[in-house]
Amino acid sequence: MPKIGMEQIRRRQLIDATLVTIDHFGLEDTTIARIAKSAGVSAGIISHYFGGKDGLIEATMREVLSQLSAAVAERRRATAHHDVEGHINAIIEGNFDRSQVSESAMKTWLAFWVSSMHRPQLKRLQSVNDRRLFSNLCYQFSRRLPPDKARDAARGLAALIDGLWLRGALMPERFDVDAALRIARHFANEQLHSCDSQAALAQ
Amino acid sequence: MPKIGMEQIRRRQLIDATLVTIDHFGLEDTTIARIAKSAGVSAGIISHYFGGKDGLIEATMREVLSQLSAAVAERRRATAHHDVEGHINAIIEGNFDRSQVSESAMKTWLAFWVSSMHRPQLKRLQSVNDRRLFSNLCYQFSRRLPPDKARDAARGLAALIDGLWLRGALMPERFDVDAALRIARHFANEQLHSCDSQAALAQ
Amino acid sequence: MPKIGMEQIRRRQLIDATLVTIDHFGLEDTTIARIAKSAGVSAGIISHYFGGKDGLIEATMREVLSQLSAAVAERRRATAHHDVEGHINAIIEGNFDRSQVSESAMKTWLAFWVSSMHRPQLKRLQSVNDRRLFSNLCYQFSRRLPPDKARDAARGLAALIDGLWLRGALMPERFDVDAALRIARHFANEQLHSCDSQAALAQ
Amino acid sequence: MPKIGMEQIRRRQLIDATLVTIDHFGLEDTTIARIAKSAGVSAGIISHYFGGKDGLIEATMREVLSQLSAAVAERRRATAHHDVEGHINAIIEGNFDRSQVSESAMKTWLAFWVSSMHRPQLKRLQSVNDRRLFSNLCYQFSRRLPPDKARDAARGLAALIDGLWLRGALMPERFDVDAALRIARHFANEQLHSCDSQAALAQ
DNA sequence: AATGAATGAGTCTTCATTCAT
DNA sequence: CATGAATGAAGACTCATTCAT
Numbered sequence: 096m097p098k099i100g101m102e103q104i105r106r107r108q109l110i111d112a113t114l115v116t117i118d119h120f121g122l123e124d125t126t127i128a129r130i131a132k133s134a135g136v137s138a139g140i141i142s143h144y145f146g147g148k149d150g151l152i153e154a155t156m157r158e159v160l161s162q163l164s165a166a167v168a169e170r171r172r173a174t175a176h177h178d179v180e181g182h183i184n185a186i187i188e189g190n191f192d193r194s195q196v197s198e199s200a201m202k203t204w205l206a207f208w209v210s211s212m213h214r215p216q217l218k219r220l221q222s223v224n225d226r227r228l229f230s231n232l233c234y235q236f237s238r239r240l241p242p243d244k245a246r247d248a249a250r251g252l253a254a255l256i257d258g259l260w261l262r263g264a265l266m267p268e269r270f271d272v273d274a275a276l277r278i279a280r281h282f283a284n285e286q287l288h289s290c291d292s293q294a295a296l297a298q
Numbered sequence: 299m300p301k302i303g304m305e306q307i308r309r310r311q312l313i314d315a316t317l318v319t320i321d322h323f324g325l326e327d328t329t330i331a332r333i334a335k336s337a338g339v340s341a342g343i344i345s346h347y348f349g350g351k352d353g354l355i356e357a358t359m360r361e362v363l364s365q366l367s368a369a370v371a372e373r374r375r376a377t378a379h380h381d382v383e384g385h386i387n388a389i390i391e392g393n394f395d396r397s398q399v400s401e402s403a404m405k406t407w408l409a410f411w412v413s414s415m416h417r418p419q420l421k422r423l424q425s426v427n428d429r430r431l432f433s434n435l436c437y438q439f440s441r442r443l444p445p446d447k448a449r450d451a452a453r454g455l456a457a458l459i460d461g462l463w464l465r466g467a468l469m470p471e472r473f474d475v476d477a478a479l480r481i482a483r484h485f486a487n488e489q490l491h492s493c494d495s496q497a498a499l500a501q
Numbered sequence: 502m503p504k505i506g507m508e509q510i511r512r513r514q515l516i517d518a519t520l521v522t523i524d525h526f527g528l529e530d531t532t533i534a535r536i537a538k539s540a541g542v543s544a545g546i547i548s549h550y551f552g553g554k555d556g557l558i559e560a561t562m563r564e565v566l567s568q569l570s571a572a573v574a575e576r577r578r579a580t581a582h583h584d585v586e587g588h589i590n591a592i593i594e595g596n597f598d599r600s601q602v603s604e605s606a607m608k609t610w611l612a613f614w615v616s617s618m619h620r621p622q623l624k625r626l627q628s629v630n631d632r633r634l635f636s637n638l639c640y641q642f643s644r645r646l647p648p649d650k651a652r653d654a655a656r657g658l659a660a661l662i663d664g665l666w667l668r669g670a671l672m673p674e675r676f677d678v679d680a681a682l683r684i685a686r687h688f689a690n691e692q693l694h695s696c697d698s699q700a701a702l703a704q
Numbered sequence: 705m706p707k708i709g710m711e712q713i714r715r716r717q718l719i720d721a722t723l724v725t726i727d728h729f730g731l732e733d734t735t736i737a738r739i740a741k742s743a744g745v746s747a748g749i750i751s752h753y754f755g756g757k758d759g760l761i762e763a764t765m766r767e768v769l770s771q772l773s774a775a776v777a778e779r780r781r782a783t784a785h786h787d788v789e790g791h792i793n794a795i796i797e798g799n800f801d802r803s804q805v806s807e808s809a810m811k812t813w814l815a816f817w818v819s820s821m822h823r824p825q826l827k828r829l830q831s832v833n834d835r836r837l838f839s840n841l842c843y844q845f846s847r848r849l850p851p852d853k854a855r856d857a858a859r860g861l862a863a864l865i866d867g868l869w870l871r872g873a874l875m876p877e878r879f880d881v882d883a884a885l886r887i888a889r890h891f892a893n894e895q896l897h898s899c900d901s902q903a904a905l906a907q
Numbered sequence: 908a909a910t911g912a913a914t915g916a917g918t919c920t921t922c923a924t925t926c927a928t
Numbered sequence: 929c930a931t932g933a934a935t936g937a938a939g940a941c942t943c944a945t946t947c948a949t
Contacts, residue, residue, distance in 0.1 A: 258461025619730035664867025
């Protein structure tokens with residue numbers, strides 16, 4: 096009896112199980128058997144719904160990416176179009192909102208990043224997403240700064256966010272979300288007002 | 299052919315081959331067979347010299363870590379003790395000097411980071427190293443800033459360095475070392491003079 | 502082909518193949534590949550059902566042990582409780598009933614014995630079984646003899662059974678089961694009536 | 705500088721190391737590397753002196769066998785030719801004299817026995833030796849008993865000796881040499897005087 | 908739709924042996 | 929004479945995938 100909608104349920108079930116498994120064992124030691132066990136289903140069904148392990152991994156990464164996008168988008172919708180600081184802040188907050196999924200998502204994310212270096216399929220996903228983040232930042236900064244300053248500011252903030260969050264993934268026990276937010280916001284503000292303190296840049 | 303000192307030669311040879319292999323295939327797909335082939339030796343010899351794959355991986359990470367330490371230490375030796383900016387700059391430059399080993403080292407580094415999340419042995423190595431970087435930065439900043447500001451500055455700079463560098467690893471074709479140096483230095487300088495532009499922090 | 506109950510069938514199949522392989526190649530040269538080939542299945546399935554080679558070896562030893570126990574128990578059930586000679590004879594016959602599995606079982610048995618000297622897991626199995634044989638014999642003899650005589654009688658009969666059977670394993674072509682039974686029974690009877698011929702013991 | 709007699713020294717050194725290694729790890733886990741380490745020489749030399757591992761194993765077994773022969777022969781030399789009890793007793797004592805080499809020799813012996821079942825080379829050694837023991841016993845018993853009785857007596861005593869000793873090898877902590885000697889002698893005496901208590905045999 | 912039995916390629920590791928020095 | 933570096937075959941084990949039911 097082919098239940099309608101069973102596919103959706105199974106897919107979500109398996110993606111969730113994949114996240115849990117990666118969190119627990121690391122991507123390298125994530126096997127189909129472990130995922131299936133965690134999901135409470137048989138191993139064979141994964142190939143059935145995702146065509147194979149790679150398909151499931153990719154779908155899981157897509158899921159994580161879209162969660163991030165959603166977290167950012169949601170906050171930006173609540174921001175007035177002209178409010179540059181607001182948009183930048185929304186991006187920052189959206190990125191650290193990932194922390195809601197906590198350690199699990201951070202590990203998965205990082206694992207995907209590394210994996211993407213050698214898997215074109217994942218690389219594309221990661222690239223698209225990253226480019227969007229960067230161009231968004233670039234655009235916002237360019238509304239206040241000259242192009243080359245804006246680009247550096249965007250580069251810097253993107254790197255700072257990734258770096259804070261990377262360190263959080265590596266040392267979850269010492270991860271201080273509030274400090275991360277504070278530091279990122281400080282950086283962004285400083286970029287926007289750097290014209291005022293230009294002198295400090297001399298070097 | 300029991301040549302004396304063969305062990306040293308082989309160890310280096312195998313570590314180099316490991317770096318090349320990780321660069322090429324990713325840590326996950328780095329096998330003993332591939333490393334051996336790259337080194338032009340038989341697979342069995344790896345266990346002979348390193349006790350096993352894990353031993354070789356660990357030795358390789360140790361090598362990468364000590365290269366970084368050396369790059370930083372070298373620059374700091376050339377810096378006067380009282381020169382805070384100089385020391386911080388030395389740390390920044392040392393970290394981006396890794397680029398000399400280029401993509402290969404960056405990928406390896408990142409792979410180790412991720413792997414360390416699930417391997418206590420690597421975790422320890424990574425932890426020790428990271429703590430040293432952080433406390434060095436913290437110390438330098440604390441010579442100019444109040445403790446909590448210094449801590450945030452160190453956190454921020456460490457994250458920024460890691461982030462810039464992480465993005466470089468992910469997008470080697472778009473990695474601009476000069477921009478990275480510029481951004482990191484700017485950040486450091488700004489931190490040191492943030493008292494002057496305190497107002498910008500409000501948020 | 503998920504036939505229900507396949508596990509039971511495969512387990513038996515693999516244990517039988519193990520016995521055949523040990524008989525043919527000796528325990529030392531018994532490999533997973535050979536067992537699998539003998540069973541007509543793939544090598545991977547052994548780990549699937551027994552967790553690994555050791556698990557299969559242990560299960561096989563357990564099987565051999567329980568065959569022996571069954572052979573003895575069966576004969577003892579048919580013996581009246583007060584019939585000391587009968588019980589001892591049942592034990593003797595049960596032990597030589599192994600000959601039904603013939604050379605194969607004898608070799609396996611001996612291989613396990615030796616192996617058990619260096620493998621705690623097997624040692625335990627062998628120990629439990631041996632202790633049971635010995636205490637059964639001890640109990641029966643003690644119903645007729647003083648404790649120390651009974652213990653020596655049990656020791657002697659156990660050793661005699663093992664020895665006869667060991668020599669049978671080593672020289673299967675010259676193994677005479679009837680002679681073995683005759684010798685063991687004679688020994689047992691003599692022990693039970695040794696009081697009458699005490700004089701013969703002087704030495 | 706080819707030292708005269710070096711070969712003898714090395715051979716003995718390596719055989720001793722083999723005994724120690726088998727005692728410690730079991731024959732199955734005895735490797736050339738371990739033997740060489742135990743002997744304090746390089747692994748390569750084993751092939752040089754013994755042609756290979758098998759050669760060393762065989763030489764070691766030969767050594768153990770000749771130690772046993774010597775132990776028996778020595779005692780028999782001290783026995784008058786007509787003294788049947790004396791000769792049988794010499795054989796018994798000689799066999800348990802192995803205990804002087806203790807656990808080590810017992811384990812090695814047993815390991816060889818098992819191994820011999822699948823190695824023609826060892827089989828031959830073991831066979832020759834065993835046949836000698838048996839025919840010696842047979843001859844002595846036949847000086848007092850009719851042929852078929854003598855053969856059974858010899859079979860029984862040989863089996864009893866092997867069995868006692870086998871159980872000693874398996875349970876060295878509970879091995880009581882005096883009890884073993886007592887039981888074996890009792891058996892031998894009983895055989896020699898069984899005519900007197902023939903009635904007890906009925907069954 | 909879902910299972911889980913089965914496979915076979917691939918991984919790491921061990922080890923006896925060879926050989927240049 | 930002796931070493932120990934090096935090999936390559938063989939071992940146990942893992943795992944993604946397939947498929948009959």
